[in-house]
Amino acid sequence: MKPLQKRLLFWSLFTSFIIYTAIVLTHATDEDKGTAYLTAEAKQGKLLYQKYNCTACHQLYGLGGYMGPDLTNVISTKGKGELLARAFLKTGTQKMPNFNLSDEEINALIAYLTYVDKTGISPVRDFSINADGTVELIKH
């Protein structure tokens, strides 16, 4: 390879690198991560989620215990939703303990679960793999 070709190759790769890095650091990170839903109440709910160790039995984003169902999308799932979640938290069931939560604690936990619902999908059922290797959810 001639020195001029080498230099040309170097600078074209270098320019591509700069452009790619600029896109990754600006555009690609410019996603809505649901921070608008991370209210003070939702933050309180997160602390309660940790305090009562809900994660021992439940998963969020697919991670956690497996005794109870994944709670990532409990708020938006048809046939479930906020009212069902409130009922479980209020009384428990034979398998889910009743933590004797106050109404404020239940509101905070619901706010946290609403935030989680906006920020992830779990389990991912229908997805396709794009040509660039990214994964896209197929919406129905």
Ligand code: HEC
């Ligand atoms: C000892 C294990 C355990 C712990 C700890 C626990 N849960 Fe559960 N939870 C369960 C089980 C098991 C079910 C399913 C109960 C049933 O169907 O009777 C459930 C059901 C639920 C549901 C209904 C979900 C659905 O898809 O039907 C919600 C909401 C929920 N739990 C929230 C919580 C929260 C929030 C906490 C923490 C404050 C918590 N759970 C702690 C075991 C647990």
